[in-house]
Amino acid sequence: MTKETKNRPLDKIDLAILDALQRNSRISNVNLAKEINLSASPCLDRVKRLESEGYIERYGAVLNASKLNFGLKAYVEVTLDKSTSDVFDQFAEQVQKIKQIAECDMVAGGFDYLLKIRIANMAEYRSVLGEVVDIPGVAKNHTYVVIEHIKEDKGLPIV
Numbered sequence: 001m002t003k004e005t006k007n008r009p010l011d012k013i014d015l016a017i018l019d020a021l022q023r024n025s026r027i028s029n030v031n032l033a034k035e036i037n038l039s040a041s042p043c044l045d046r047v048k049r050l051e052s053e054g055y056i057e058r059y060g061a062v063l064n065a066s067k068l069n070f071g072l073k074a075y076v077e078v079t080l081d082k083s084t085s086d087v088f089d090q091f092a093e094q095v096q097k098i099k100q101i102a103e104c105d106m107v108a109g110g111f112d113y114l115l116k117i118r119i120a121n122m123a124e125y126r127s128v129l130g131e132v133v134d135i136p137g138v139a140k141n142h143t144y145v146v147i148e149h150i151k152e153d154k155g156l157p158i159v
Contacts, residue, residue: 007053013036013046015159016159017032017036017043017050019155019158021059022156023155025060029043029044065118069120070100071120072119072120072121072145073146073149074145074146075114075115075144076117076129076141076142077110077141077142078112078132078138079112079139079140080112080137080139081139082137087136088112090135090137091112091113091136091137091138095113098128098132100118101132102117104116
C-alpha cells in the first residue's frame with residue numbers, strides 16, 4: 001500500500017497544525033499544542049503523522065534576498081523547439097544545474113516553461129540568460145524583470 005492510500009482524511013485539528021507550522025515552523029510543540037487547544041503529546045503524534053504521510057515536506061527559513069545579494073528577481077518564459085520527452089528531460093536536467101533558477105514550472109499555454117530567477121544585478125542576469133538559451137532545444141525566451149514585489153507567498157490557504 002502506498003502512503004496516499006493509507007492516509008486518513010485531515011480534520012480541523014490537522015489543518016490548524018499545518019496552518020500554524022507554515023506560519024512559524026520554529027514554534028515549539030508545547031506552544032503549538034496551546035495554539036490549537038490540544039495537549040502536547042497528541043499534538044506531537046499528529047505532527048509526526050503529518051510528516052510521515054507527506055503533508056509536511058520540509059521545514060526552513062525565509063532568507064532576505066536583498067541582504068544576500070539576490071535582490072533582483074525575473075521571470076523567463078522559455079519555448080522549446082520540439083515537444084518531445086527527450087527534449088523536456090534534457091531541459092529539466094540542465095535547469096537543475098543553474099543555481100540562480102529558484103523555480104521552474106512546465107506550463108500549458110503559449111510557451112513551455114516559466115523560470116523564476118534570483119540574481120544580484122543585470123550583468124548576472126545576462127550570464128544566467130546565456131546559460132538558459134544555450135540549453136539544447138531552447139527556441140525562444142521572454143524575460144519580465146520584477147520592479148516591485150507586491151505580495152509574499154504566505155503558504156497554502158488551508159484554514
